[in-house]
Amino acid sequence: MTFLSKTILPRGFKASGVSAGIKKSGKPDLALFYSEISAKAACVFTSNKIKAAPLKLNIRLLKTNKSFRAIIVNSGNANCFTGRAGLKDANAVAGFLAKELKVRPASILVNSTGIIGKRLAVDKIKSSVPKLVKGLSKSGIAQAKKAILTTDTFSKEAGAKFLIGNKPVTILGVAKGAGMISPDMATLLVFILTDADISQNALKAVLSESVNNSFNLITVDGCMSTNDSVMLLANGAAGNAIITSGKNLTIFTRVLNSVCLELAKMVVKDGEGTTKFIEITVDKAKNENEAKKAALAVANSNLFKTAVYGENPNFGRIAAAIGASGIDVSEEGLKIKVSTIDKKEIKVYCAINKGKAKATVYTSDLTPEYIKINAEYN
Amino acid sequence: MTFLSKTILPRGFKASGVSAGIKKSGKPDLALFYSEISAKAACVFTSNKIKAAPLKLNIRLLKTNKSFRAIIVNSGNANCFTGRAGLKDANAVAGFLAKELKVRPASILVNSTGIIGKRLAVDKIKSSVPKLVKGLSKSGIAQAKKAILTTDTFSKEAGAKFLIGNKPVTILGVAKGAGMISPDMATLLVFILTDADISQNALKAVLSESVNNSFNLITVDGCMSTNDSVMLLANGAAGNAIITSGKNLTIFTRVLNSVCLELAKMVVKDGEGTTKFIEITVDKAKNENEAKKAALAVANSNLFKTAVYGENPNFGRIAAAIGASGIDVSEEGLKIKVSTIDKKEIKVYCAINKGKAKATVYTSDLTPEYIKINAEYN
Numbered sequence: 001m002t003f004l005s006k007t008i009l010p011r012g013f014k015a016s017g018v019s020a021g022i023k024k025s026g027k028p029d030l031a032l033f034y035s036e037i038s039a040k041a042a043c044v045f046t047s048n049k050i051k052a053a054p055l056k057l058n059i060r061l062l063k064t065n066k067s068f069r070a071i072i073v074n075s076g077n078a079n080c081f082t083g084r085a086g087l088k089d090a091n092a093v094a095g096f097l098a099k100e101l102k103v104r105p106a107s108i109l110v111n112s113t114g115i116i117g118k119r120l121a122v123d124k125i126k127s128s129v130p131k132l133v134k135g136l137s138k139s140g141i142a143q144a145k146k147a148i149l150t151t152d153t154f155s156k157e158a159g160a161k162f163l164i165g166n167k168p169v170t171i172l173g174v175a176k177g178a179g180m181i182s183p184d185m186a187t188l189l190v191f192i193l194t195d196a197d198i199s200q201n202a203l204k205a206v207l208s209e210s211v212n213n214s215f216n217l218i219t220v221d222g223c224m225s226t227n228d229s230v231m232l233l234a235n236g237a238a239g240n241a242i243i244t245s246g247k248n249l250t251i252f253t254r255v256l257n258s259v260c261l262e263l264a265k266m267v268v269k270d271g272e273g274t275t276k277f278i279e280i281t282v283d284k285a286k287n288e289n290e291a292k293k294a295a296l297a298v299a300n301s302n303l304f305k306t307a308v309y310g311e312n313p314n315f316g317r318i319a320a321a322i323g324a325s326g327i328d329v330s331e332e333g334l335k336i337k338v339s340t341i342d343k344k345e346i347k348v349y350c351a352i353n354k355g356k357a358k359a360t361v362y363t364s365d366l367t368p369e370y371i372k373i374n375a376e377y378n
Numbered sequence: 379m380t381f382l383s384k385t386i387l388p389r390g391f392k393a394s395g396v397s398a399g400i401k402k403s404g405k406p407d408l409a410l411f412y413s414e415i416s417a418k419a420a421c422v423f424t425s426n427k428i429k430a431a432p433l434k435l436n437i438r439l440l441k442t443n444k445s446f447r448a449i450i451v452n453s454g455n456a457n458c459f460t461g462r463a464g465l466k467d468a469n470a471v472a473g474f475l476a477k478e479l480k481v482r483p484a485s486i487l488v489n490s491t492g493i494i495g496k497r498l499a500v501d502k503i504k505s506s507v508p509k510l511v512k513g514l515s516k517s518g519i520a521q522a523k524k525a526i527l528t529t530d531t532f533s534k535e536a537g538a539k540f541l542i543g544n545k546p547v548t549i550l551g552v553a554k555g556a557g558m559i560s561p562d563m564a565t566l567l568v569f570i571l572t573d574a575d576i577s578q579n580a581l582k583a584v585l586s587e588s589v590n591n592s593f594n595l596i597t598v599d600g601c602m603s604t605n606d607s608v609m610l611l612a613n614g615a616a617g618n619a620i621i622t623s624g625k626n627l628t629i630f631t632r633v634l635n636s637v638c639l640e641l642a643k644m645v646v647k648d649g650e651g652t653t654k655f656i657e658i659t660v661d662k663a664k665n666e667n668e669a670k671k672a673a674l675a676v677a678n679s680n681l682f683k684t685a686v687y688g689e690n691p692n693f694g695r696i697a698a699a700i701g702a703s704g705i706d707v708s709e710e711g712l713k714i715k716v717s718t719i720d721k722k723e724i725k726v727y728c729a730i731n732k733g734k735a736k737a738t739v740y741t742s743d744l745t746p747e748y749i750k751i752n753a754e755y756n
Binding site: 048078081115302316319320322323327328329330368375 | 425426427429458461495684685687688690692698705709712744749750752
């Protein structure tokens, strides 16, 4: 496997991005990912009990429908906490696009990200859809990946090329992150396209594993979003022997894991107001769950995160966070190492002397800029 | 019951506070609360698995010893994550004081608060103990309540006078707070003195109830401390009929609840960098536990807290936090009201339409000043 050094859309996919006027700034805010042929889909959604309208729509759709053609995404408005009206709006967006693409509305996945609790400007989307569809091309991915962003400062993309049998297969993923980033759900919006031919069951299983090993290991602010979705479309255009199990599934899983982890790290690096990227490993835990729990407790400690921002290596705050995490740990067994803290990337290693399990999570520091961004966000 | 409008130490108690030089600032950092006669004690400690040395000492002591004479407190150093040496240091402090007071070391409760992971300057405490003991007086409480503070900007005190039978009884509590404030444990340091005569069992039960209804309902930064302790000394000097159950216990409980809640609110109002006091009520929950869980999820949401700082009424962040809290809730059933947000005190009311239970918690906003304080703290 080699990571893609430049953007390559997998075969059979096109993309597009336009400014629909949902964002006051006039920046791109409407994106489309389109497969020329029928694609299988696997999705992971937030476990937040308050789910945005498009998620409700998608969850219902995925229960009955197995063939998809497009993902539409607006940024600037989350279409969440908007009740029945919000659901109607999400349906309307799918309807406009279906008509323009000449596909069934049920083959479209709808996504929204941005402010919670406000009605979506459906009319703006309606009038922008023709231009959006017209703009579909291989190079349209450049605009599409910008149009999904909110407070992100750079667009996030990771892709890889590899062989299944003798057929070259491509995976390309794009993500938006920045705030309301906390794990134990599919965090943020991620769209992954692949031309691999892979069975529906394998696709679902592999995405779930990859999300657990990437997006569920990151946190920016411990806040769980209502709109988080990771979507994977596989259209089979690579013409490989269908992946179901065995060696080929192992290869595909490894590549997808790498792509997801790469995107997850980018999301952390672009965490709102962040100045440091922090890797936290908890080792010698009773089991992986306890290792992860302890590592996330450190990653979500405001006191630890401000200490890193202040380049102030405060071991006590790490110990306090692990002690409060609810896992089995004792002062005597706890060893903490922190790398030089005046660098942009910090590593924290904690051994807790209770077993052999290990977990690594990723986070950013907590800065005055984070507060500024979120105090003013509206 | 009437709240005390000026500081009155309950009968049989004296206090003192001096500068021992533990704090670099030279501010008072060593406090003593002393009972002239034997007092019963009830304590609640942090549930953090990493407990400071003095807590380990106190926990052991309380298992066997039923009679106490003094509480000594140093600020500026938490004597936590200091291993066997830290335990030896805490023991030494009790030893110096016991000798000077001419009491048994086992009748002394030791407390520390401040930075974690550094050895305590035991020699500085040793040389300050004679002056500390000499300073014991009724008016010494003024210095004592200052000497327990760390990043607090004001000292916190609440007291009440009431009758048990025909005997006037006094309760006086002092607290320190500011950072590492998160509930589900006895948060922060609180010392409560009363001249009531009350049975050991009743004392323990009533303190536990009061802590649950006050300090366990507040959060500043969601970070659980390693040193949190609430200590209640009752020396019986009021000469009331001993409180064991029934009406008198009800009276005592009600007063102690009020004193604790008053102190807890002061701790929040003095949260590090805070500009707003926020009261969050979750109503119509399935049970009290779910109501509390949801209210605390909002109170610990960095996004909600920055929105309040920015005077930016962002209902979506409240909905997102409740949805992520793990309780049973649906968008349809959720109603949110927020008081005018440009005031110093904000009220949030959420009804979740799942039952009849209700809980109120207290928190502060998250500000750039919090980050400044904690980035530089060392």
